Amino acid sequence: MQIGPGAPTPPIVVAGGLAEAGSRTNAERVEVDDSTLERLRSVCGSVTNDPEATGAASQDWWPLAMTWALDGQLAGRAAVVATPTTPAEVAAVAALCHGERIPLTVAAGRSGVCGASVPVHGGVVLDLCGLNGIRSVDETSLIVDVLPGTFGDLFEADLRATWSLTCGHWPQSMSLSTVGGWLACRGAGQMSTRYGKIEDIVVGLDVVLADGTQLSTGGHPRQATGPDLTQLFVGSEGTLGIITGARLGAHPLPTHERRGAWSFASFADGLEACRRILRRGATPAVVRLYDGTESDRNYHVGTDRNVLLVLDEGDPAVVDGMWSVVADECGHAEELDVDLVEHWMHKRNDVAALEQLISGGLVVDTMEISGPWASLPGIYRAAIEAISAVPGTLAASAHCSHSYLDGACLYFTFAGRPEPEGKDDFYRAVWDAGTRAVLAGGGSLSHHHGVGVNRSRFTGAALGGGLGVLQAVKDALDPHGILNPGKLGLRSPWGPVPGFDD
Numbered sequence: 001m002q003i004g005p006g007a008p009t010p011p012i013v014v015a016g017g018l019a020e021a022g023s024r025t026n027a028e029r030v031e032v033d034d035s036t037l038e039r040l041r042s043v044c045g046s047v048t049n050d051p052e053a054t055g056a057a058s059q060d061w062w063p064l065a066m067t068w069a070l071d072g073q074l075a076g077r078a079a080v081v082a083t084p085t086t087p088a089e090v091a092a093v094a095a096l097c098h099g100e101r102i103p104l105t106v107a108a109g110r111s112g113v114c115g116a117s118v119p120v121h122g123g124v125v126l127d128l129c130g131l132n133g134i135r136s137v138d139e140t141s142l143i144v145d146v147l148p149g150t151f152g153d154l155f156e157a158d159l160r161a162t163w164s165l166t167c168g169h170w171p172q173s174m175s176l177s178t179v180g181g182w183l184a185c186r187g188a189g190q191m192s193t194r195y196g197k198i199e200d201i202v203v204g205l206d207v208v209l210a211d212g213t214q215l216s217t218g219g220h221p222r223q224a225t226g227p228d229l230t231q232l233f234v235g236s237e238g239t240l241g242i243i244t245g246a247r248l249g250a251h252p253l254p255t256h257e258r259r260g261a262w263s264f265a266s267f268a269d270g271l272e273a274c275r276r277i278l279r280r281g282a283t284p285a286v287v288r289l290y291d292g293t294e295s296d297r298n299y300h301v302g303t304d305r306n307v308l309l310v311l312d313e314g315d316p317a318v319v320d321g322m323w324s325v326v327a328d329e330c331g332h333a334e335e336l337d338v339d340l341v342e343h344w345m346h347k348r349n350d351v352a353a354l355e356q357l358i359s360g361g362l363v364v365d366t367m368e369i370s371g372p373w374a375s376l377p378g379i380y381r382a383a384i385e386a387i388s389a390v391p392g393t394l395a396a397s398a399h400c401s402h403s404y405l406d407g408a409c410l411y412f413t414f415a416g417r418p419e420p421e422g423k424d425d426f427y428r429a430v431w432d433a434g435t436r437a438v439l440a441g442g443g444s445l446s447h448h449h450g451v452g453v454n455r456s457r458f459t460g461a462a463l464g465g466g467l468g469v470l471q472a473v474k475d476a477l478d479p480h481g482i483l484n485p486g487k488l489g490l491r492s493p494w495g496p497v498p499g500f501d502d
Contacts, residue, residue: 002153002175003153003157003175004175005175006132006151007151008108008111009109009176010056010059011059011060011065011066011069011355012066012069012070012355012358014055014059014072014074015070015071017052017072018051018055019052021055021069021072021073021074021077022072022073022077023073023075023076023077024071024073024074024075024076025075025118025120025497025500026498027120027121027486027498028121028495029122029494030079030121030494031079032049032080032102036096037049037080039096040080040093040096040124043092043093043096044082044084044089045083045085045089046082046084046085046130047082047083048081049081053081054077054078054079054080055074055077057107057110057119057127058076058118058119058125059075059110059118060107060110060113060115060116060118061110061111061113061173061354062112062113062115062118062452062453062454063113063354063358063364064115064365064424066355067363067423067427070358074118075120075453076119076121077119077122078105078119078123078124079122079123079124080123080124080125081124081127082126082127083127083129083130084128085130085131086131087208087245090126090128090131090244091208091212091213091214094208094209094211094212095212097123097210097482098212098482101480102123102124102482103119103121103123103124103484103494104123104124104126104482104484105117105118105484105485106125106126106180106184106238106242106243107126107127108128108129108148108149108178109173109178109181111173111177111181112181112185112449112450112452113365113366113449114450114452114453114454114455115452115454116184116237116238116450116451116453116484117181117238117452117484120453120485120486120497121485121492126242128242129178131149131245132147132154133150133158134146134147134150134159134162137162137163137250139165142249143203143247143248143249144165144167144247144249144250145247146179146247147245147246148181148243148244148245149180151175151176151178152169152170152171152173152177152179152182153174153175156169156170156174160253164252165251165253166252166254167201167248167249167250168191168194168195168196168201168251168285169189169248170189171187171189171448172190172348172351173349173351176351179246179248180243183198183202183205183233183234183243183246184235184236184238184243184450185237185448186198186199186234186448186450187448188447190401191285191311191313193278193283193286193403194284194312194313195251197448201248202246202247202248202249203219203221203230203247203248203249204216204218204247205217205218205230205233205234205243205247206244207241207242207243207244208244209242209477209478210477210478210479210480210482210483214244216245217230217232218230218247219247232473237451237452237487238483238484239474239478239483239484239485239488240473240477241477241483242483251314254314254315254319255314255315255316256319257311257312257313258284258310258311258312258313258319258323259309259341259342260309260310260311260323260327260330260335260338261307261308261310261335261337261338262307262308262330262334262336263295263301263305263307263308263333263335264305264306264308264333264334265304267291267292267306267377268377268380269306269333270289270306270308270400271289271376271377273308273330273333274287274289274400274403274408275373275403275408277310277325277329277403278403278404279405280325280329281325282322282325283322284310284323285311285312285313285314286311286312287308287309287402288309288310288344289307289308289309289400290307290399291306291380291397294397294398294399294413295307298344299340299343305336307340308333309340309341309344310326310330310341311341312326357415361420362394362415363392363415363423363427364413364414364415364416365413365414365430365431366411366412366413366449367383367411367412367413367414367434368409368412368446368447369444369445369446369447370402370408370409370443370447371438371441371443371444372406372442373406373407373408375407375442376407376408379437379438379441380398380410382438382440382441383412383441384396384397384412385437386433386434386437387412387430387433387437390416390426390430390433391426392416392417392418392422392426393414393416394416395414395415396412396413396414397412398410398411402447410443411447412434414430414434428499431454431455439458445458445459445462451487451489452488453486453487453497453500456486456488456500456501457489457501457502458489459489467489470490471491474490480493481493486501
């Protein structure tokens with residue numbers, strides 16, 4: 001396993017430098033005066049308003065914001081960055097911001113692609129990278145207690161080397177993202193069909209509320225002590241509370257592996273094979289199906305093949321039993337060279353192409369959603385047609401990246417080359433067209449990237465009356481609205497984010 005730096009990786013170079021970069025979204029911004037700055041320094045060991053530091057802490061991997069960086073602009077800019085090293089410092093900073101009505105945006109790896117950690121209203125960025133490492137491991141119960149600023153690759157490497165365990169959560173952003181980010185955005189690893197998404201892996205949390213109150217959730221297997229408060233904070237993107245610790249379920253390191261690759265005549269045929277595999281109870285770790293465009297782009301097999309890659313790992317008896325189902329359901333398809341799986345394994349965490357494409361003048365992004373098996377073929381066709389119909393679109397394609405008993409995730413990719421002054425309009429038009437097609441077809445707004453700023457205008461359509469319930473919870477836990485304002489379609493005391501809340 002190649003280990004990253006254990007620190008945030010900048011997504012792109014900002015023209016003119018971070019210190020001079022302005023804010024593109026033009027949302028109302030809150031400054032932090034000298035008196036409040038000194039009070040923050042009295043409760044947190046590391047606090048700075050240095051322009052380079054605030055600029056760096058205000059970036060994430062949102063592709064639209066990466067295009068703005070070429071013009072020397074950030075999506076938003078923090079006034080101050082606080083880097084606590086204990087939950088007590090987190091609580092003290094939160095209490096101060098609560099009392100002073102200062103926006104408080106939590107960040108760590110800043111690998112999100114929807115602007116969820118961008119401080120659109122300024123204020124304080126709370127950098128949790130200072131809270132890192134594994135605190136303890138219960139090897140009997142297979143529960144790991146880990147701090148939120150722990151980067152994924154370091155976490156997994158330590159877990160494997162020291163305890164011969166794995167959590168099985170392996171997102172593409174493994175070396176860019178942190179445990180807290182996985183939880184805050186309800187992330188998915190590439191092996192989620194076997195190990196589950198992060199909401200299936202987490203068993204308990206430590207949380208700081210907006211006023212500084214500290215609490216712990218979960219801790220018992222399948223308890224029935226009211227609603228599951230752990231899941232209240234998973235996926236809340238820092239709007240309801242600040243995650244300062246997590247208990248995650250682990251597994252013994254796998255001792256056996258099987259791999260296979262097949263080609264189907266159509267994407268719909270491949271989806272049907274995936275559905276039948278899951279329907280029969282098999283849950284191989286990786287089940288990835290590419291449409292013709294992506295099959296050729298990634299594996300150079302021609303656009304008439306729809307490539308399915310399957311990988312499983314675990315106990316030999318379990319894996320071999322699962323594999324008999326996979327082989328049976330794929331038996332009528334064309335078998336391909338199993339080295340295609342190795343090619344995917346080698347490239348699966350490579351994110352370098354994004355900066356190259358954007359720097360070359362393209363507008364690119366991905367749109368991952370989920371839906372029930374019965375709706376997926378129609379969602380695929382409708383979304384590809386809707387995105388392709390937007391003037392300026394050069395390519396629209398998809399793959400099925402995560403499969404479950406009831407449905408799967410479709411991961412759309414689009415690219416276009418509009419005129420420089422039309423990039424924002426093109427980007428919004430594609431997201432509008434694709435998202436409306438997905439929601440109309442019965443799909444979800446997001447499978448694992450979350451909502452952030454970019455998808456906030458769709459939350460009402462996606463949740464219906466549920467958005468009012470979410471707002472009521474927000475009002476109860478964060479009455480001054482300081483926690484990550486401008487996200488999830490929730491009301492902000494500082495008004496809308498122009499272009500994304502309408």
